[in-house]
Amino acid sequence: MQSAQLLGIDENDFVRRTAATFKLGIEFVDWGGLGQRYIHPFGSYGQEMEGVHFHHFWYRQAQAGGALPLDRYSIGVGAxxxxxxxRPDPSLVHSPLATIAYAYQFDAALYARYLRELAEAAGTLRVEGRIVDVRLNGESGHVETLLLDDGTVVAGDLFIDCSGFRGLLIEGALGTGYDDWSSYLPCDRAVARACERVADPIPYTRATAKAAGWQWRIPLQSRTGNGHVYCSDHIDDDAALRVLNAGLDGKPISEPNFLRFKAGVRRKAWNRNVVSLGLAAGFLEPLESTSIHLIQSGIARLLTNFPDKRFNTPDIDYYNRRTRIEYEQIRDFLVLHYKATDRDDSAFWNRCRTMVVPASLEQRIAIFRENARLYREDSELFSETSWLAVLHGQNVVPRSHHPIADLLPPDELAARMTRIAAAMEGSVARMPEHQVFIDHYCAIDRR
Ligand SMILES: Cc1cc2nc3c(=O)[nH]c(=O)nc-3n(C[C@H](O)[C@H](O)[C@H](O)COP(=O)(O)OP(=O)(O)OC[C@H]3O[C@@H](n4cnc5c(N)ncnc54)[C@H](O)[C@@H]3O)c2cc1C
Structure with missing residues (x-):
């Protein structure tokens, strides 16, 4: 919540105003194989022992036949x-209740309105209009002015391009170029549709793999958001809509909204005096709901590297290098979901299972397969927990584990594992129902 604190956002107010619910993770259904499901939790599994991640001890116990399912050691999955x-309670120092990690499921349109109100209240001047022309400075090549359809001219020193997939400034005016990653992430379309709320919202998102893509289900306080992300090489729009409709658990309350995209990243997120954010900077499909995070981290990076009128090139290069790395790290994590599968029931899944993946991902999988080692590279978004959840959840089994995990005497290890699982179970038992928590702190008026 660092940026929320910076902006003075009250969490309960934000949740209420965006009809949000809380999210402890994502459930993946039918990804590793048909009939299989797992939850990718935020937070961690068990606790680190002897300076080594918990999962190494779990693999040792599992190989000896003495471990409970991995999920039993995660408060996120249990809850x-x-x-x-x-919310986490930091005063309970040794309790799993101190470590609860969560995100939100919210109505993006309400969130945009909410942020706009905050920005305007803080003094931001808003000029509404359609940009019809972008004029560059003849010498520097910098964007100098925007022309709006009513004739208004907007001049500026620094421009932030938030014009979505089209990248009106970064691409349209500056021709920056786009690296296409669709060979790794072949889904290129989506159809979204909301349906009625039929039950209390669950505190997690569900992503169900389909024959040519996957379907999301995001429970809000007001309704349930749904969408089918698919690959147009393997299914057409009408059939994709039929798949979506068949997977709704309530009456549809909006018309289907079709979207097209191409996975990839702008060659330079920052070019001359234009910084692209959001879909103008790149697109990674919403499988792990990372786009808004990427916008926030782009803003934070821009604040760090905020230019003066000289536009210092090393600062811009640094911004672009870090942005690229961030996109690549998330890309690899997303690609893992498609690659690590036993599914061979459709042309789409055969294509994903057999595709060539980025060398960086191939290396991570190879290291994990050998000795269960996982790395979080320079504070990347997805932690070792996330990588473990997907690798384990999609049947990638390591040959061995960290040798330090073998140093604990078997009885001692068994006793510790039992204590950890019991602590998780006891903590979950003490937690309130998700809806009860919402009703207490941040419910919308549903009358
Ligand atoms: C199928 C799908 C599912 C998604 N799910 C998630 C998710 O679960 N979590 C998440 O974090 N993100 C998700 N995203 C991404 C999320 O939608 C974007 O991060 C968010 O919409 C912000 O995008 P944006 O502002 O960059 O672009 P947009 O929302 O596309 O906004 C672009 C804006 O530019 C304006 N514009 C364009 N041309 C002009 C012009 N000539 N003049 C003036 N204005 C112009 C448009 O009117 C529009 O308002 C998803 C995206 C897709 C496609």
């Missing part, structure tokens, strides 16, 4: 499955 939620 999600039980439909419970509370």
């Amino acid at each position: 999600a499955r039980a439909g419970k939620f509370q």
Whole structure:
């Protein structure tokens, strides 16, 4: 919540105003194989022991036949499955309740309105209009003015391009170029549609793999958001809509909204005096809901590297290098979901299972397969927990584990594992139902 604190956002107010719910993770259904499901939790599994990640001890126990399922050592998974939620309580120092990690499921249109109100209240001047022309300075090549359809001219020193996929300034005016990653992430379309709320919202998102893509289900306080992300090489729009409709658990309350995209990243997120953010900077499909995070981290990076009128090239290069790395790290994590599968029931899944993946991902999988080692490279978004959840959840089994995990005497290890699982179970039992928590702190008026 760092940026929320910076902006003075009250969390309960934000949740209420965006009809949001809390999210402990994502459930993946039918990804590793048909009939299989797992939850990718935020937070961690078990606790680190002897300076080594918990999962190494779990693999040792599992190989000896003495471990409970990995999920039993995660408060995030336990609470999600039980439909419970509370915020972490740091005063409970040794309790899993101190470590609860969460995100939000919210109505993006309400969120945009909410942020706009905050920005305007803080003094931001808003000029509404359609940009019909972008004029460059003849010498520097910098964007100098924007022409709006009513004739208004908007001049500026620094421009932030938030014009979506089209990248009106970064691409349209500056021709920056786009690196196409669709060979790794072949889904290129989506159809979205909301349906009625039919039950209390669960504290997690569900992503169900389909024959030519996957379907999301995001429960809000007001309704349920749904969408089918698919690959147009393998299914047409009408059939994709039929798949979506068949997977709704309530009456549809909006018309289907079709979207087209191409996975990839702008060659330079910052070019001359234009910084692209959001879909103008690149597109990674919403499988792990990362786009708004990328916008926020782009803003934070821009604040760090904020230019003066000289536009210092090393600063811009640094911004672009870090942005690129961030996109590549998230790309690799997303590609893992498609690659690590046993599914061979459709042309789409055969294509994904057998595709060539980025060398950086191939290396991570190879290291994990050998000795269960996982790395979080320079504070990347997805932690070792996330990588473990997907690798384990999609049947990638390591040959061995960290040798330090073998140093604990078997009885001692068994006793510790039992204590950890019991602590998780006891903590989940103490948590309130997700809806009860919402009703107490941040419910919308549903009358
Ligand atoms: C299928 C799908 C699912 C997604 N799910 C998630 C998710 O779960 N989590 C997440 O974090 N993100 C998700 N995203 C991404 C999320 O939608 C974007 O991060 C968010 O919409 C912000 O995008 P944006 O502002 O860059 O672009 P947009 O929302 O496309 O906004 C672009 C704006 O530019 C304006 N514009 C364009 N041309 C002009 C012009 N000539 N003059 C003036 N204005 C112009 C448009 O009117 C529009 O308002 C998803 C995206 C897709 C496609």
